[in-house]
Amino acid sequence: ENITTIEQMEADNAMLKQNACAVCAETYDDRVKAQSPHCKFGEGGICCKNCSMGPCRITAKAPRGICGADAHAIAARNYLRSVAAGTSSHSDHAREILHVLRNASPEGNYKIRDEQKLLSLAKEWEVPTEGRDIYDIARDVADIGLMEFGKPEGTQRFVSRATPERQKVWAEQGILPRAIDREVVTAMHMTHMGNTADAEFLVRQGLRTSIANGWGGSMLGTEVTDILFGTPTVRTTEGNLGVLEKDMVNIVVHGHDPVFSEMVVTAAEVKELTDYAKTKGAKGINIVGLCCTANEVAMRHGVRMAGNFLQQENAILTGVVEMMCVDIQCIFPALPQLAECFHTKFVTSSPIARIPGATHIEFKPETAFQQAKDIVKMAVDNYQNREASKVCIPPSKKNAVVGYPTEQIIKHLDGVTNSHVDELGSYKPAIDAIKAGVLRGAVAIVGCNNPRVRPDYSHFEIMKELLQNDILIVATGCAAQVATKAGLLNYDAKYYCGAGLRRVCELVHIPPILHMGACVDISRMMLLATGIAKDWGVDTTQIPVVGCAPEWMSEKAVSIANYVVSTGLDVYLGIEPQVSGSAQMMELITEGTRKITGAGYIINTDPHELVKNILAGIEAKRTALGI
Ligand code: SF4
Ligand code: FE2
Known part of the structure; x- marks a missing residue:
């Protein structure tokens, strides 16, 4: 009742479209029409222009490019290039912020707002802090962070935050990321004309490059943003x-x-x-x-x-x-x-x-x-x-409760830990609720809007159905804003939840969808899943927690989906990645990665079917854990 429906949101859009027509302005939906139908070769990922003998397009009559690359090699190379671009975007964003931290000063434009977070990162990286000026410590921390981009040897520092089992998987599979720039450059090199043509190895490099994002660039971005501007609170x-x-x-x-x-x-x-x-x-x-x-x-x-x-x-x-x-x-x-x-x-x-x-x-x-x-x-x-x-302002707006980084979630859980001090700062209360079945699991809903589907609709439907099924949702990016617009980022949204989730929301005093931040903050979600897995005593791939991107569209999203899979969490996609022209690539992204990381994609363009897939996936994880 106290919710803005998709129909209302669409009525607002229609009203604004009239305003556009009145001034003869073009909007994205006009361009969608002009671009339809989309190029089939592009859609399937089987157009290659990596050299000027081409471009080459794969058809039944022409199954190989001039160099001999087949559909699988071409689709995989294009896919890896998307991962590289996505990793670059998040990481370059982080690098800019690291430079700001490096030059922060008490007299300057940018100061340090979260000294505690800076000190704990300094400790993690063994930067001396005793008796030192906070801005000197900041400079040292920034220098180490900046080295993560181009250090000549070693792997990403934040990898050590993952579960021990995860670190072992990454090491054994040869996908522990080296310097961030190195992984991106290697991806570009591998996809240059005349290098790797075996799709599996391109997918493997995609995983490695993406970990350099999720457990490298993005995580650096989130940490340093918190240090400079403060760790968010409710x-x-x-x-x-x-x-x-x-x-x-x-x-x-x-x-x-x-x-x-x-x-x-x-x-x-x-x-x-x-x-x-x-x-x-x-x-x-x-x-x-x-x-x-x-x-x-x-x-x-x-x-x-x-x-x-x-x-x-x-x-x-x-x-x-x-x-x-x-x-x-x-x-x-x-x-x-x-x-x-x-x-x-x-x-x-x-x-x-x-x-x-x-x-x-x-x-x-x-x-x-x-x-x-x-x-x-x-x-x-x-x-x-x-x-x-x-002037034409649609009146629609909703109250929203935002600001749930892992630190804030822990604070709420501490509030219900009535017993011992040694249990504070843990995810135990949440784990107990999952074990008891009061909560079935958690889903991270992330990503963009995409006019390939009815915008916002999939997000909205998936969120409502998951809440009814006692699934706690954490959200970031544009997905979090659908929840905002709908009015689901509210304590009152508990009325849309199943009895179990509602009880948890009341007890812990949280809305059923927790707003964890921007897309770069999906790194927070990786730490949340890791924290839960560690306190449970299992690996991330075992817990009933999954990712879902109903309307993703950007190359950043491709990189994110890869690092979530690398972390061992299944990713449910509402938009098909552009590799369908290669049966081998479709197999690799849905099943093949399971042999490498224990997780993969489940793709379904029907949101209601996707929810069924998610619920089945979560129940299967529960069964495997014996709960
Ligand atoms: Fe064609 Fe091979 Fe050149 Fe790609 S790399 S454009 S498939 S010849
Ligand atoms: Fe974003």
Whole structure:
């Protein structure tokens, strides 16, 4: 009842589509039509352009490329290149943040907000801390972190956080990741014309490259972001386009890297600027987030979330966005052109995400705060250009409780541990609930939106059905924002749960879907699964916990899915990876990896069928554990 249905969300979209038509603006659904039907060779992963003898396309009549590569080699090479690109994206994001940590200072723009987390990482990496200045320690930690990208020997440090069984599997299978850059470069090298043509070895390198992401780049990104901006704690916020305000200066921060958005959020609170907004006739400045930047600032500041990936155009279509400023990843190149149909200023900030038609203001850590203030002032100055006739804000919004990193989950579990101090800080209460069957298991729902399916629908249906079946959900990225928009990130959402899960939610005082952060924070989920497995005394592949990406679309998602499988957790996909032109590759990603890591993909484009698959998978894990 107290939920926003998919039909309501779609009605909002339709309303905004009218606004687009009124100004003759094109949106993604127009381009979907123009691109349909999709290229069959691309869809099946059997088009190769890795050398200029090609491009070569595999058909029944032409089963090999000019060099002799078959469908399996071509599909596997394309797939590995996606993993490499995804690993690069998360890792490069992390590297930027490490540089910010390296240059953090008490007088500078960026300070250390979570000293405890820095000290514990220093301890893990054997950096001396006794009697040292915190910023000196930070520099040493950052230097070690930066070496993870290019160290000449050794493997990723965070691998030692995995279960001992997992580490053994990775070592025995030869997929322990070396330096992050090395794995990406090796992947690119292997897929160069005239190298590996055996699909299995390309898949193996995909696993290794992905572990360099999940247990390397992404984990570094999450750790260092927490150190610089604070480890998230529980906060109440709101989500969906209704968070845009008619009588305020609206600024949307969009992308993934919080280094930029943190400063914009801080600048928007400066009294001088809010006063300035009032002189322009606005009631104040309203900062909202979009995509993973939204998750980052919501978890740390309670900044409200305007929406997920496929709402980026909708935000502009409301006609009330004075400025959209973006950092990196998942930003439609269509946005500057769309912004031109309105008064919206579109600002890019990163040298690696340049888009024609945007105002580019290159963001520098040394001048960050001043730049952020200038940007906010620019938005305020734009308020007077808003055209009343183009304004259309769908009123939909919901309350959301966000901010559940592993530290916060442990805190809640400690709250119900009534006995001994030595039991504090463990997942034992959750394990007991799973063993007793009160909870059947947990599912991590992650990923993007994808117009190949009815957007948001699969997420929504899968979430509702899992809750009814006493499955606790942890969510990140755009999946978490579907839950936000629907109103499922609430204590009240317990009424959608089975009796067991409802009891757990009441006892532990949590919503049934825990918002763990951005896509880069899927590393937190790996640590959660690892923590549960360790306290259980088993390996991650044995626990009734799985991953699910109903609407994934990016290369980052391919890399993530690979590291989740590498961690021993099955991944349920609602969108088929682009390898279907090779029967061998389909076999390798669904079954073949099981022999390597103990896990694989289960693919089903029907969300209701996918739920059945998930429930069967979880029950099978339980049976194997004898519970
Ligand atoms: Fe064709 Fe082989 Fe060149 Fe690919 S690498 S384009 S299959 S000749
Ligand atoms: Fe994301």
